[in-house]
Amino acid sequence: MILEIREVGKVFGGFCALQNVSIRVEEGKIHAIIGPNGAGKTTLFNLISGMFDISHGEIHYRDKRLNGLRPDIRAELGIGRTFQIVRLFPSMTVLENVMVGRHCRTHSGLLKTFFHFPLGESSEEKQIRNNAMQWLEFVGMTHRAQQVAANLPHPEQRRVEIARALALDPDLLLLDEPAAGMNPKETMDLDALIVKINGMGKTILLIEHNMNLVMGISEIISVLNFGEKIVEGTPAEVKENPAVIEAYLGKKRN
Amino acid sequence: MEYILSVATVAGINIIMALSFYAPFMTGQVSLAQAGFAAIGAYSAAVCTVKFGIPYIPAVIIGGVVAGVVGFILGIPALRIKGIYLLLLTLGFGEIVRVIFINIEYVGGAAGFPGIPYQENTFFYAYGLVLILIVCFERLRNSRMGRAMRAVGDDETAAEINGINITAVKLKAFAAGAFIAGMGGGILAHFQEFIEPLMFGVMHSVEYIVFAIFGGVQVFWGPIFGAIVLSFVPEFFRFVQAWRHEIYGALLIVMMIIKPEGVITNDSVRFIKKIFRGS
Amino acid sequence: MFIQQLINGLMLGSTYSLVAIGYALIFGVLGLLHFAHGEVLMVGAFMGLYIILWTGLPLYIALPLTMVVTGILGMIIQFLAIRPLKKNFHLAPLLSTIGVTIILQNLAVKIFGGYGTRFPDTIAMDNIMLGPYMVSSVKLIIMGISLLLMVIFYLIIKKTKLGKAMRALAESHLTAGFLGVNVERTVFLTFGIASALAGAAGVMIGVSYSAISPFIGLTFALKGLVVMLLGGMGNVVGAMIGGLILGVAEVLSITLLPTEVNLQDIFSFGIMIIILIFKPTGLFGSKQN
Ligand SMILES: Nc1ncnc2c1ncn2[C@@H]1O[C@H](COP(=O)(O)OP(=O)(O)O)[C@@H](O)[C@H]1O
Ligand SMILES: [Mg+2]
Numbered sequence: 001m002i003l004e005i006r007e008v009g010k011v012f013g014g015f016c017a018l019q020n021v022s023i024r025v026e027e028g029k030i031h032a033i034i035g036p037n038g039a040g041k042t043t044l045f046n047l048i049s050g051m052f053d054i055s056h057g058e059i060h061y062r063d064k065r066l067n068g069l070r071p072d073i074r075a076e077l078g079i080g081r082t083f084q085i086v087r088l089f090p091s092m093t094v095l096e097n098v099m100v101g102r103h104c105r106t107h108s109g110l111l112k113t114f115f116h117f118p119l120g121e122s123s124e125e126k127q128i129r130n131n132a133m134q135w136l137e138f139v140g141m142t143h144r145a146q147q148v149a150a151n152l153p154h155p156e157q158r159r160v161e162i163a164r165a166l167a168l169d170p171d172l173l174l175l176d177e178p179a180a181g182m183n184p185k186e187t188m189d190l191d192a193l194i195v196k197i198n199g200m201g202k203t204i205l206l207i208e209h210n211m212n213l214v215m216g217i218s219e220i221i222s223v224l225n226f227g228e229k230i231v232e233g234t235p236a237e238v239k240e241n242p243a244v245i246e247a248y249l250g251k252k253r254n
Numbered sequence: 255m256e257y258i259l260s261v262a263t264v265a266g267i268n269i270i271m272a273l274s275f276y277a278p279f280m281t282g283q284v285s286l287a288q289a290g291f292a293a294i295g296a297y298s299a300a301v302c303t304v305k306f307g308i309p310y311i312p313a314v315i316i317g318g319v320v321a322g323v324v325g326f327i328l329g330i331p332a333l334r335i336k337g338i339y340l341l342l343l344t345l346g347f348g349e350i351v352r353v354i355f356i357n358i359e360y361v362g363g364a365a366g367f368p369g370i371p372y373q374e375n376t377f378f379y380a381y382g383l384v385l386i387l388i389v390c391f392e393r394l395r396n397s398r399m400g401r402a403m404r405a406v407g408d409d410e411t412a413a414e415i416n417g418i419n420i421t422a423v424k425l426k427a428f429a430a431g432a433f434i435a436g437m438g439g440g441i442l443a444h445f446q447e448f449i450e451p452l453m454f455g456v457m458h459s460v461e462y463i464v465f466a467i468f469g470g471v472q473v474f475w476g477p478i479f480g481a482i483v484l485s486f487v488p489e490f491f492r493f494v495q496a497w498r499h500e501i502y503g504a505l506l507i508v509m510m511i512i513k514p515e516g517v518i519t520n521d522s523v524r525f526i527k528k529i530f531r532g533s
Numbered sequence: 534m535f536i537q538q539l540i541n542g543l544m545l546g547s548t549y550s551l552v553a554i555g556y557a558l559i560f561g562v563l564g565l566l567h568f569a570h571g572e573v574l575m576v577g578a579f580m581g582l583y584i585i586l587w588t589g590l591p592l593y594i595a596l597p598l599t600m601v602v603t604g605i606l607g608m609i610i611q612f613l614a615i616r617p618l619k620k621n622f623h624l625a626p627l628l629s630t631i632g633v634t635i636i637l638q639n640l641a642v643k644i645f646g647g648y649g650t651r652f653p654d655t656i657a658m659d660n661i662m663l664g665p666y667m668v669s670s671v672k673l674i675i676m677g678i679s680l681l682l683m684v685i686f687y688l689i690i691k692k693t694k695l696g697k698a699m700r701a702l703a704e705s706h707l708t709a710g711f712l713g714v715n716v717e718r719t720v721f722l723t724f725g726i727a728s729a730l731a732g733a734a735g736v737m738i739g740v741s742y743s744a745i746s747p748f749i750g751l752t753f754a755l756k757g758l759v760v761m762l763l764g765g766m767g768n769v770v771g772a773m774i775g776g777l778i779l780g781v782a783e784v785l786s787i788t789l790l791p792t793e794v795n796l797q798d799i800f801s802f803g804i805m806i807i808i809l810i811f812k813p814t815g816l817f818g819s820k821q822n
Binding site: 347464467 | 751762
């Protein structure tokens with residue numbers, strides 16, 4: 001088991017966004033989290049990646065208790081993520097964005113930056129660049145490397161964001177609605193990319209609205225509704241579950 | 255000639271100050287404390303040379319270090335706050351520094367600190383430091399720390415999620431800015447031979463912001479360009495000299511309306527580099 | 534002695550409140566820091582001075598006249614330096630109003646000179662006995678006018694259509710638009726009202742300090758900002774109370790702290806830094822932005 005969410009709750013000024021949620025994520029799996037809008041999925045990701053303080057319960061990553069750890073430390077432990085609305089560094093090029101992902105795997109400080117010899121690019125910088133280029137190649141974005149990130153079309157920004165998350169060598173990758181706003185072709189490509197990432201041995205926790213994508217690639221699905229986990233099981237089990245149909249699929253079919 | 259040299263020297267010091275503002279600005283921190291840090295550097299360096307007979311270069315560096323340390327300490331609470339709150343904190347700090355120097359009789363109090371040895375080669379020292387800073391900022395630009403700083407400036411949350419300790423990055427940038435401003439102050443003190451608390455008011459911090467914003471904040475060449483242009487232009491046009499500050503003010507407003515990114519942008523730097531490479 | 538100082542502090546503080554209300558109003562409605570607000574106050578102080586000097590009009594006419602002029606000045610600032618800004622650079626309003634500050638301050642130096650100008654003694658300077666406490670009549674009048682203006686302002690905010698529009702804008706520009714609030718016009722008038730109050734504060738500061746200079750803008754801007762922080766960013770009622778608190782605290786600090794050092798100048802900044810570090814939401818809660 002790579003991630004264990006134990007009876008977690010999150011309260012926003014009296015409003016309970018998550019309540020008593022327990023989820024165990026197995027190593028190497030693609031684990032999906034679904035649920036209607038406002039169910040608390042993104043909030044759960046924010047608790048895992050450390051953007052919010054947890055109100056109740058505990059989250060363990062491997063043998064480490066995450067409660068109270070800073071987001072960058074969690075990243076260093078091996079948790080990478082993307083955002084529901086893509087958050088690239090808009091002023092940087094695509095390549096630089098991915099190079100930022102290498103930050104916590106490299107070490108040069110300010111002094112090393114100013115006083116390294118011989119002149120020219122340091123060996124670490126070269127290594128960062130090469131690694132970032134590899135990840136760009138992995139997501140098929142090398143042709144955009146030198147462009148300013150903010151100018152890319154949305155589906156490509158999403159791929160760059162995934163490359164950036166991969167650059168920090170995560171063992172657990174959190175993807176928040178990666179297919180949102182994509183057409184069927186783009187969604188299929190993304191689907192293949194996620195499977196490929198999983199094929200490298202990385203565990204994937206996936207929030208997704210697109211049922212085809214979720215049912216096709218995930219091995220286990222947890223369903224959230226109004227901040228509570230209502231069902232958990234294989235895609236087949238979840239598909240048949242009346243509570244899920246009522247909470248989520250039913251609405252979709254109308 | 256002497257006149258031009260003196261204007262150019264002041265321009266050099268202004269470049270240093272504009273860059274001192276730019277360092278924390280890269281990480282999204284707007285500081286109105288830079289004149290205060292310059293005051294700390296100026297007084298520390300002057301005390302070193304006047305009271306302890308320490309030579310010029312170490313004195314200026316000590317001035318920078320003292321300012322840097324104070325910047326580091328101020329930076330710790332500054333990390334918790336953002337935007338307008340940070341601006342107010344640095345504003346208050348800048349004024350406190352001034353008032354404190356008014357009250358220290360050891361360095362002349364409100365009457366000022368006279369008899370600072372004149373450094374006749376200030377021009378070379380100022381531009382020497384500018385050159386060093388250019389090398390540092392250029393190296394920073396394509397480096398792990400430089401990218402981290404820009405990432406924090408672009409989007410703190412995304413930076414933190416990608417493994418950047420934003421607290422450390424912002425603190426370093428803030429202290430570095432204070433260090434640069436401190437050295438600028440030390441150089442200024444030994445050029446003017448006399449310093450007084452009035453020379454380091456908030457309006458001077460504002461002036462450095464104008465240099466940087468006018469020149470552009472996407473790359474460090476922007477503040478350099480802004481400091482040079484706004485230091486030289488008023489000296490050569492009488493009309494401009496008399497209305498210098500009003501023109502600064504209007505310029506700032508007009509820039510904010512039509513070109514908030516400043517004159518020098520990433521694109522213009524790329525363009526110029528292309529010309530130099532001749533391709 | 535203590536009560537005496539308390540009364541003095543309340544008088545000083547009531548002018549701070551007037552300045553701070555303007556900051557809080559503009560921050561509350563627009564979420565921006567109007568850096569040139571202190572300069573509007575400075576212009577108001579000079580306006581009041583010259584209206585009285587040249588026309589010999591009494592204070593109770595000069596004051597509203599000045600308020601009209603500074604109110605218009607505030608709207609001009611909004612029209613020229615804030616309205617045309619694009620939304621994509623969040624520092625733009627701040628920097629642009631810094632530009633306004635530079636212009637107004639330096640123009641004032643050119644017109645009025647860099648040194649202090651004396652305010653004429655338009656109000657009899659006798660002291661009044663309030664029970665056992667001696668109070669200068671000028672200060673009493675100032676406090677009276679300040680409190681009156683605050684009451685009027687409060688009524689405008691709470692009772693009028695304009696006040697409702699402002700409160701709606703402070704909640705959210707989007708909803709205000711939905712509710713049919715004329716956003717542009719409300720913002721414009723917000724600047725007008727805030728600037729009129731700053732102008733009134735300027736006149737009263739001029740009368741009570743009996744000397745003004747082009748640099749008082751910054752001094753009182755800083756006090757106003759401290760007060761706004763104290764009361765909570767964007768919280769206008771907090772600003773009123775915060776002003777009184779700072780006024781009293783300052784006066785007491787002068788009496789209680791050693792006099793060799795010029796501590797009262799640092800005093801308000803010290804308060805500001807302490808609030809920023811330990812309670813950035815102020816004493817009475819601030820508007821989330
Ligand atoms: N920072 C926040 N402050 C207050 N409420 C929030 C915050 N973030 C999310 N919420 C609330 O929590 C609930 C769950 O939101 P979210 O996790 O984004 O849902 P989902 O991602 O499942 O659509 C929503 O009602 C939302 O309004
Ligand atoms: Mg969501």
